[in-house]
Amino acid sequence: MAKVTSSVVILSLFLVAMDSATMVLCRPKGVAIWNKMAANQPPFQVHCRKMKFDKKEVIPETTLRSGEGVQWYFNPSFWGTTLYHCWFTWGAKTQDFDVWYDVLMFHMWSNCYQCEWYVTEEGFSQFEADTFHSNPIEHYSWK
DSSP states (O other), X not given: OHHHHHHHHHHHHHHHHHHHHHHHHSOOEEEEEEEOSOTTSXXXXXXXXXXXXXXXXXXXXXXXXXXXXXXXXXXXXXXXXXXEEXXXXXXXXXEEEEEEEOOSTTOOOOSOSEEEEEEOSSEEEEEETTOTTSOXXXXXXXX
């Protein structure tokens, strides 16, 4: 009986520690996508899902005109499995990529906490919020 009790205590302590670590280390994150094209450019379409093949869309197909944006907030998985994938269409040009992902298992830091994607005529640049005057974290060109 003592072994069962000590196992229950150890398991309980482990679960409390994991829950506390999740609350502290997996703080809410956010993604924003902004149309930074010139005002005379046509808008582009974007839609995003939590995972590439997940049927639940985070952002249903949305048209963004110059200066407009969309954003969402979420709590990432403690296990490092959170992924948001977006598809973009601008006239005949397209592109799709992961706009937010956990880098490693148990990784509490992704490539940013508040990911800002700026879409221009040249492509997509990712910055940590309020750092868009520095070098981008990632960059993709239109296909």
